[in-house]
Each structure stands twice: as structure tokens, then as C-alpha cells.
Amino acid sequence: MTGNATHAIRQHPQFATLVKRRSTLAWTLAALTLGTYYLYMLVVALAPDTLHQALHSGGVLSVGVPVGAAIIVFTWALTGYYVYRANTEFDRLTATILQESQP
Amino acid sequence: MMRTLATLLALSASPLALAGPAMAGAVEKQPLNVAAIGMFMVFVVLTLGITYWASRRTRSASDFYTAGGGITGFQNGLAIAGDYMSAATLLGLSSMVFAKGYDGFIYTVGFFVGWPIITFLMAERLRNLGRFTFADIASYRLDQTKIRTFAAFGSLTVVSFYLIVQMVGAGQLIQLLFGLDYPVAVVVVGVVMMAYVIFGGMIATTWVQIIKAVLLLAGGTTLAFMAMSRFGFSYETLAREAITVHKDGLGMMGPGSMLADPVNVASMSLGLVFGIAGLPHILMRFFTVPNAKEARKSVFYATGFIGFFFLVVCTLGFAAVVIIGKDPQYFVNGELGGKLVGGGNMVAMHLAKAVGGNLFLGFLSAVAFATILAVVAGLALAGASAISHDLYATVIKKGKADEKSELKVSRIAAVAIGVLAIVLGILFEKQNVAFLVGLTFGVAASTNFPILILSMYWKDLTTRGALLGGFSGLISAVTLVILSKAVWVTVLGNETAIFPYEHPALFSMPLAFAVSIVVSLLDRSAAAATERARFDDQFVRAQTGHGAAGAHKH
Numbered sequence: 001m002t003g004n005a006t007h008a009i010r011q012h013p014q015f016a017t018l019v020k021r022r023s024t025l026a027w028t029l030a031a032l033t034l035g036t037y038y039l040y041m042l043v044v045a046l047a048p049d050t051l052h053q054a055l056h057s058g059g060v061l062s063v064g065v066p067v068g069a070a071i072i073v074f075t076w077a078l079t080g081y082y083v084y085r086a087n088t089e090f091d092r093l094t095a096t097i098l099q100e101s102q103p
Numbered sequence: 104m105m106r107t108l109a110t111l112l113a114l115s116a117s118p119l120a121l122a123g124p125a126m127a128g129a130v131e132k133q134p135l136n137v138a139a140i141g142m143f144m145v146f147v148v149l150t151l152g153i154t155y156w157a158s159r160r161t162r163s164a165s166d167f168y169t170a171g172g173g174i175t176g177f178q179n180g181l182a183i184a185g186d187y188m189s190a191a192t193l194l195g196l197s198s199m200v201f202a203k204g205y206d207g208f209i210y211t212v213g214f215f216v217g218w219p220i221i222t223f224l225m226a227e228r229l230r231n232l233g234r235f236t237f238a239d240i241a242s243y244r245l246d247q248t249k250i251r252t253f254a255a256f257g258s259l260t261v262v263s264f265y266l267i268v269q270m271v272g273a274g275q276l277i278q279l280l281f282g283l284d285y286p287v288a289v290v291v292v293g294v295v296m297m298a299y300v301i302f303g304g305m306i307a308t309t310w311v312q313i314i315k316a317v318l319l320l321a322g323g324t325t326l327a328f329m330a331m332s333r334f335g336f337s338y339e340t341l342a343r344e345a346i347t348v349h350k351d352g353l354g355m356m357g358p359g360s361m362l363a364d365p366v367n368v369a370s371m372s373l374g375l376v377f378g379i380a381g382l383p384h385i386l387m388r389f390f391t392v393p394n395a396k397e398a399r400k401s402v403f404y405a406t407g408f409i410g411f412f413f414l415v416v417c418t419l420g421f422a423a424v425v426i427i428g429k430d431p432q433y434f435v436n437g438e439l440g441g442k443l444v445g446g447g448n449m450v451a452m453h454l455a456k457a458v459g460g461n462l463f464l465g466f467l468s469a470v471a472f473a474t475i476l477a478v479v480a481g482l483a484l485a486g487a488s489a490i491s492h493d494l495y496a497t498v499i500k501k502g503k504a505d506e507k508s509e510l511k512v513s514r515i516a517a518v519a520i521g522v523l524a525i526v527l528g529i530l531f532e533k534q535n536v537a538f539l540v541g542l543t544f545g546v547a548a549s550t551n552f553p554i555l556i557l558s559m560y561w562k563d564l565t566t567r568g569a570l571l572g573g574f575s576g577l578i579s580a581v582t583l584v585i586l587s588k589a590v591w592v593t594v595l596g597n598e599t600a601i602f603p604y605e606h607p608a609l610f611s612m613p614l615a616f617a618v619s620i621v622v623s624l625l626d627r628s629a630a631a632a633t634e635r636a637r638f639d640d641q642f643v644r645a646q647t648g649h650g651a652a653g654a655h656k657h
Contacts, residue, residue, distance in 0.1 A: 006643045006650075019646055026223040033219045037212070044209055044358045045365055051205070052357025061342040062356040068208050072215050072410040079222040083403040086227065087396050094647045 008101035018093045022086070029082050033075045040071055135282040138465030139472075143281070146318075146473045147295055150311045157303035157310065164506045165652075167304035167513060168235040168488050169390040172652065174309055176397035180404025182309045183388050185316030187218075187379070187405070188412050189478055190276060190471040193323060196413065197451040200420025201427070204345075204355025207420060211413045213368075217376035218406040222399065225380060228559050228645045229389040230398035234652040236485075237386040238493045241554045244637035246566040246630070248498050250554075253573055255493035257550045258383040260577075262486040263527075264543040265382075266479060266520070270528030271536045273475040279445050280452065280468035289528040292476055297521035299480040300487060301514045305391060308480045315477040318470045320408065323415045326451070326467065329458040330422035341422060348428040350440060355424070367604045374544040374608030381547030381555065384478075384485040395648050416451070423454045430457060483520045490516035538589035541606055545584055549576030549611035557619055559645060562638040565623045565631040572619025579614050583607035 009015055043050055051064030165171050174182070196214075199207035232240045238254035270289055277288035299307045334341040342356065349355040379385060392398050431437035433444055433453045443449055452471075456464040491513030496504040504512075550573050557564045557572075584590060586602035623631070644650050 006640050009643050009647060009649055010639060015643075015646075022646070030220055030223045033216060033223070037216045040212065041209075041368075048358035056339070059339050059342070060346055060353060060356060061339045062205065064205055064357055065208070065338065068205075068212050069414055071212050072414060075216060075219040076406050076410045079219045079403050079406050082223055083399045086399050091396060098647055098649060 005101060009097055012097045012101050014093055014097050014100075018090060018097065021093075022090055025082060025085060029078045033078060036071055036075065040067070136280060136465060136468060138462055139281050139468035140283075142466055142469035143472050146314075146469060147476075150307070150314065150473075150476075151295070151298060153310045153314075154299050154303035154307040157306035160306055161302075161304040164235070164492070164509050164513075166306065167510055168484075168492060169387070170305040170309055172391060172393050174391040174397075176392055176400030177404055178309070178313055179388055179392050179397065179401035181316045181408065182312040182391075183385065183401060183405035184408035184412070185312035185319070185474075185477055186385055186388065186481055187409055188316060188319055188474070190474040191272065191448075192412070193319065193416055193419075193451050193471065193474075194448045196416045197420035197423065197454075198448045200417050201423045201450040202447065203359065204349060204351060204421075204424070205357055206359050208417050209358060211417055213372045214375060215406075215410055215413055217379050218402065218409060220376065221380055222402040222406060225556075225559075226389060226398045226402045227395035227648075229386060230392065230395045231645050231648045231651045232559065232641065233386075233390050235387070235390060235492045236488050237383055237551065237555055238489070241558050241569070243558065244634050244641050245558065245564070245569060246634075247502075249566055250569055251493045251497050253570055254551070254554065255489040255498075257381075257546065257554075257573065257577070258489040258493075259486055261381070261383060261543055261547050261551065262482050262489070262520075263523070264539045264546070265384075266482050266486075266524045267527045267531050268536050268539045268543065269475055269479050269482065270524050271531050271534070273472070273479070274528060274532060276475065277472060279449065280471065285532055286529055289525055292479060293521050293525035293528070295476055296479045296483055296524070297518060299476075300483045300517040300521075305387075305484060308477075308484050309388075309391060311480055312477045315470070315473045316408065319474060320412060320415075322467050322470050323412060323419065326455055326459065326463070327415045327418045327422070330419065330426060330454060333426065333458070334422070338421075341425060345421065345424040345428075349424050364604075366609065367606070370604050370606040370609030373612060374541075374548045374606045377552045377608065377612060378544035378548040381551030382543075383489065383551070384481040386555075387481075387485055387488065390652075394651070419451050419454055423450045426457050427453050433457070479524065483517055483524070486520045487513045487516040535589070535593055538584055538587070538594065541584045541587065541589060542581065545580035545607040545611060546577060548608045549580040549615045553612065553615040553619055557616070561620075561623075562635055562642075563623050564619065565626040565628075565634050567626045567628070567631065568619045568621075568623025571622045572615045572617075575618040576611050576615025579611040580607045583611060 051062060051067060053063050055061045055063050055066065160171075161167050163171070192214075196207065196211055199210060201207070229237075229240065232243055236255075236258070238251045238258070241254045242250040270292060273292045274285040274288045277283050277291075278285055281288075299311055303310075331341070334344070346353045346355060351359065388401070389398050392401055427433050427443075427450060428439070431439055434440070435442040435444055443453065445452070452464060452467060455467040459466075491509050495512045496502065496509045553576055554569050554573050558569065583602045584607055586600065587605055587607070588600040589605065591597050591600045591602075
């Protein structure tokens with residue numbers, strides 16, 4: 001890697017955009033994942049009865065079962081969204097920057 | 104009963120459920136299981152065939168360490184999932200749901216959430232910056248000799264602790280499932296593992312992991328399908344029957360007593376989530392794909408497989424409450440609700456027998472054993488890479504080692520690690536290895552992870568900061584584990600533990616971060632200035648992959 005090419009990439013007007021968009025998305029999704037999980041843990045610790053209620057009136061299967069499963073599915077869907085954005089939008093942007101920064 | 108409970112408690116309060124089968128205290132040798140041994144032999148023969156194929160494609164160092172970067176995102180996703188879905192996940196988590204109902208499910212969710220975080224914050228940077236080992240990244244702009252030596256030391260520490268856990272687990276599991284002797288099991292695991300690594304390198308290790316992941320997913324799903332067919336595939340029907348059988352009655356359907364100590368739970372979940380991101384055998388999988396795009400895809404697939412598998416495993420535990428809980432043949436002396444035959448972790452195995460007969464039990468036993476084999480192969484390869492690439496080629500030879508001698512050193516290292524694993528596995532047979540799991544995850548989360556994440560994200564990190572931070576994480580994690588119940592009371596025989604929690608991460612990880620940050624900020628040396636200046640280059644490469652190691656053409 002030459003220092004010049006690196007410098008050119010850094011100076012490319014789109015580089016700052018790429019960095020900003022990617023880090024905004026990554027940190028937002030990370031916060032959303034941890035937020036969901038710790039909210040769940042707070043409910044478990046402080047209001048366990050919420051999760052213990054029956055899912056259907058007269059039933060015994062609790063609300064907590066689909067809620068737990070939903071957390072797994074939801075956070076996985078977030079990874080899917082991140083990968084989709086990164087593999088299309090961010091990679092396109094990266095390719096443009098790399099190409100236009102060629103000496 | 105008490106012993107089963109103790110085992111389950113040990114399991115539920117530690118990441119042991121993922122790390123290695125916790126058979127402590129409840130191991131009984133079972134009659135010889137011919138079907139299981141036969142199916143396991145088929146697995147070994149097949150994977151050794153793959154190893155032979157892989158050996159002819161393993162020519163360069165890159166082939167050996169990272170399969171030449173030629174693994175696709177989907178394949179790597181299965182391999183990563185395979186590393187995380189251990190035999191103990193199947194056995195431990197299903198047993199936890201069986202014994203504790205919904206509480207077991209809460210833990211399962213906690214075991215999962217680290218993966219999305221790795222996707223968002225680490226996957227592509229790891230791929231863009233690393234080549235063969237995670238020390239490549241940690242030492243990217245810091246002092247090669249010092250940081251590499253320290254990172255290699257961190258890797259080897261984690262690898263050795265974890266290998267002991269797996270070897271002891273393998274020996275105990277095989278006694279239970281196959282009816283073979285403990286030393287036989289340990290030697291078989293050690294020898295086959297060495298064959299995979301020495302001859303087939305990363306190509307063989309990855310394919311062994313992929314095959315095993317597919318078998319485990321297929322086996323678990325089939326079992327869940329057969330079990331749920333007894334309830335007309337209705338969780339409501341299952342729940343109605345379960346609450347009449349389970350000792351907690353309707354209480355099993357909601358959060359119970361398991362979270363009485365939130366500090367302990369927080370410390371465990373921190374260690375688990377960030378420990379994963381510091382395990383060298385998991386990190387090296389990110390270098391086996393050709394580029395950042397495939398690295399991202401691989402965590403997406405891995406996260407999906409792991410999530411699916413966890414839901415399947417919880418279903419198994421839930422269904423077993425009814426199917427096993429009502430059948431006296433699975434309880435010692437036929438006492439319902441008493442001690443389970445073969446120990447508290449055998450729930451999934453009993454369920455396999457109950458709904459699929461002896462042949463299915465044999466299949467699942469073989470898969471469980473294959474799982475351990477695949478994980479130890481990954482560990483041995485990670486250890487060998489740390490010795491040959493980090494210590495030999497970079498530190499001792501200053502990057503001037505020729506590829507041939509580097510490969511030779513890595514193979515010698517793999518033999519040494521294999522022999523060591525066998526010897527330690529036999530020495531630790533009668534020991535309670537629970538504390539080693541705490542150590543593995545504690546050290547990974549408090550030593551490897553902070554250095555890795557700071558070096559990737561924080562410009563001001565200096566060599567001095569990383570070293571002192573890493574050492575304080577290492578020393579505090581080890582000290583706290585020694586002062587905790589698992590060592591202070593169980594191993595050393597003292598009355599009460601000085602450190603009241605089981606996992607050190609909540610304390611040792613922030614300490615490592617704090618020391619790294621403070622020392623780096625106070626570091627005014629000329630070297631520190633150069634290291635900070637080099638961050639720009641690293642940042643561009645992390646973001647764009649410019650200059651990243653490419654895929655090797657075969």
C-alpha cells in the first residue's frame with residue numbers, strides 16, 4: 001500500500017460520507033440490539049409477571065415464549081439489514097472511491 | 104438429585120453450556136453403544152478422506168492458515184455456527200430448559216445477542232485488517248515484537264484452557280454415550296485432531312466444521328420435529344401437558360429464581376458476548392473468506408443458523424419435560440422427577456431415544472462427539488498459527504522466515520499442542536474444569552477483546568497502553584477466578600469465596616479498557632506519536648479494504 005493512494009482515498013469527498021453512513025448505521029443497530037436485550041432483561045428482573053401472562057386467554061403458554069423467540073429473530077433481521085446495506089450501498093460507494101483515487 | 108442440581112446450576116451459571124460438556128460429578132460409564140461407534144467411525148473416515156483431499160491443496164502458508172481465503176460466505180457461516188454450536192449447547196441448553204423452564208430460554212437469548220454485535224462492529228474490519236491471526240490486527244500499527252508476543256500469548260492461554268475443557272468433556276461424553284474408556288476417548292480425539300490440522304490445515308478444519316454443523320442442525324431439527332409431532336405441533340398443547348409434569352407447575356412458563364443475582368448474570372453475559380469476540384479460533388474464521396463482503400455474509404448466515412438452532416434446542420428441552428418427565432425408564436431407580444440416568448445433561452439424548460429409538464440415539468451421540476472433534480481442531484490450528492506465524496515468523500525471524508520453514512514450524516506446533524492436549528486431558532480427568540471455562544472467557548473478554556477493539560477503533564491507543572491494559576485484564580481476570588467459588592472453594596477447599604461472583608468480566612474487562620485508555624493518553628513518547636500517525640492508513644484500509652490481503656488463487 002502506498003501512502004499516496006491512502007491519502008487520495010482519505011481526501012476523496014465521498015470517503016467522509018461512507019464513514020459517516022456506515023458508522024451511523026452500525027452503531028444504531030448495535031444500540032438497538034443491546035437495547036432490546038437489556039430491556040428484556042429489565043422486564044425479566046423487575047416485571048416478570050408481564051412475561052408470565054397467558055398468550056391466549058384461557059391458555060397456559062406464556063407471552064414470554066414468543067417474545068424471546070422474537071428477540072432472536074428481530075436481531076437476526078437487523079444483521080440482515082446491515083449486510084444488505086453494506087453489500088450494496090457501502091460497497092458501491094467504496095468501489096467508486098477506490099476507482100477515483102487511483103493515481 | 105442434589106448432584107444433578109449442582110451440575111445444572113454450574114451449567115446455568117456459566118458459559119459452560121457453550122464451552123464444553125459439564126459432566127462433573129455425574130459420569131457413569133454406559134454399556135458399549137455399537138450403533139454410535141459405527142456412525143462416529145463413518146464420520147472419522149469421511150473427514151480423514153477430506154483431510155487427504157485438503158492436504159493436496161495445502162501448499163502455501165495462506166492455504167494452511169486461512170484456506171487461501173477461498174471459503175465462501177455461506178460455507179464460512181456454517182463453519183462459524185459450527186464453532187459456536189458445541190455438543191454442550193445441544194446438551195446443556197436443552198437440559199436447562201428441561202429443568203428450569205422459561206429461565207433456560209432467557210439464558211439462551213443471552214447466548215445469542217453477541218452475534219449481531221460482531222456483525223455490526225467487527226466482521227468487516229477483521230477481514231480488512233487481518234491476514235492470518237488476530238495479532239495481525241492488534242499489532243497493525245503498534246510495536247510488532249511486543250504486541251505480537253503479547254497477543255500470541257493471549258491466544259495460547261485461551262487455546263490451552265479451552266482445549267483442556269474440551270478434552271475432559273470429550274472423555275466424559277464418550278464414557279456416557281459410547282461406553283468406552285476415558286483415556287481411549289482422549290487419545291482418539293487428540294490423534295484425529297492432529298491429523299486434520301497437520302495434513303489438512305484450515306481447509307480440512309473448515310470442512311470438518313461445516314459437515315458437523317450440517318449434521319447437528321439436521322439431527323436437532325429432526326428430533327424437534329419428531330418430538331413436536333406428539334403434540335400436534337402445538338406449543339399450547341405441549342405447555343398444557345408440561346405444567347402438569349414439571350415440578351414448578353405453571354411457574355415454569357415465566358421468569359423464576361434464576362435471575363436472583365443480576366450482577367452475576369450481567370458479568371456472565373458480558374464475558375460471554377465479548378469473550379466470543381476474543382476467541383482466536385472464532386476470529387481466524389474471518390480471514391478464510393476472500394473479502395469484507397463475504398465476511399459480512401458469513402456472520403449473517405452464522406447468526407441465522409445459531410438462532411435457529413437455539414430455538415430448536417429450547418423446543419427439545421420443553422418437549423422433554425413431558426416426554427422424558429413422564430417416563431420412569433429415564434430416571435435412576437424409576438423415580439420420576441429424581442436423578443436422570445447418565446446425569447443431568449442427558450436430556451436431549453434421552454429424548455432422541457424416546458422418539459427415535461436406539462439408532463437415532465446412536466446418530467446423535469456420534470454427532471455430539473464429532474462436534475468436539477471439530478472444535479478442538481479449530482483450537483489446535485489457532486494455537487499453531489500463534490506459534491508459527493506470530494512468534495516464529497514475525498517475532499523471532501522478524502518477518503524474514505521462508506514459507507517452507509514457517510509451515511514446518513506450524514506443523515510441529517500442531518503436534519506439540521495435540522500431545523499437550525492429550526496429556527492435560529488425562530491429567531485433568533478427575534478435576535472439576537468449570538473454572539477453566541470462566542478463565543477462558545474471562546481472559547478472552549478482558550485481554551484479547553479490549554486490545555483488538557481499541558486497536559481497530561481508537562486512534563490514540565499506543566503500544567504501552569495496549570500492553571499495560573492487556574496485562575491488567577489478564578491478571579485481574581485470573582485473580583478473580585482464583586478468588587471465586589470455582590477455585591477458592593471447590594479446588595482449594597476454603598470455606599467461602601472471596602470474590603462472590605462466578606465470572607470476572609464485569610470487573611476485569613472495564614479495568615483493561617480503563618488502563619489501556621489512561622496509559623495511552625499519558626504516553627508522550629515518540630513511538631506513541633508515530634503509532635497514532637499510522638492510524639490514518641489503518642483506518643482507510645479498515646473502511647475500504649484498500650491493501651487488504653486478497654484471496655489466494657489455486
